[in-house]
Amino acid sequence: MELETARLRLDALQPADAEALFRYRSDPDVARYQGWQPETLVDAGRFIGKQSATPAPGAWFQRAIRLHRGELIGDLGFCLSDDGQAEFGITMAPAHQGNGFAREAVQALLDELFGRLDVRRVHASVDPRNTPSMALMRSLGLRQEAHFRESLRFRGDWVDDVVFAMLAREWPGSAQRTQ
């Protein structure tokens, strides 16, 4: 699965990406609300090495987010269920946050999920303290469907979990595809 947008390319993570991935994924500001954080460059290399080549139900499938010249500026992943749903998450390197790149990358992902992969519902789980992530979900038009209070045990604390979702028929891209 390779996707191209006006400014970005989404494709497979490569062994050569390990250093860049390690740099932004181990940044405390980036890792604050995330379940996985590499401790070492070797961890980042292992993460890249265990990626599967095609999406499969029940497994996270990760894509690199690159500028057209090839530079890795983030990554996103999704996990399909076997009943036509998908959860997604995204991480951008600090130097490339706030430029609309995350929005552009997720828009391409949603087009692919609702289009070629025929997913009927997409959802994402966000810690409400994660202001940029809450803003990203809203700017994509995802609906906040739940705010669970202290429902997750995360690094020793009970934390809230906000669920955002969208159905295929609500994605603006789907109207264009059926015309």
Ligand SMILES: CC(C)(COP(=O)(O)OP(=O)(O)OC[C@H]1O[C@@H](n2cnc3c(N)ncnc32)[C@H](O)[C@@H]1OP(=O)(O)O)[C@@H](O)C(=O)NCCC(=O)NCCS
């Ligand atoms: C969450 C994350 C990917 C968002 O990336 P980003 O670079 O801020 O996203 P974009 O530049 O595409 O901005 C998306 C929207 O959010 C808004 N936004 C971004 N940061 C914001 C902030 N701190 N406060 C208010 N709005 C903000 C932007 O203005 C934009 O809205 P618009 O399209 O209406 O203009 C990024 O902050 C990140 O990688 N965080 C660390 C990893 C993480 O926590 N991921 C979340 C897992 S789901």
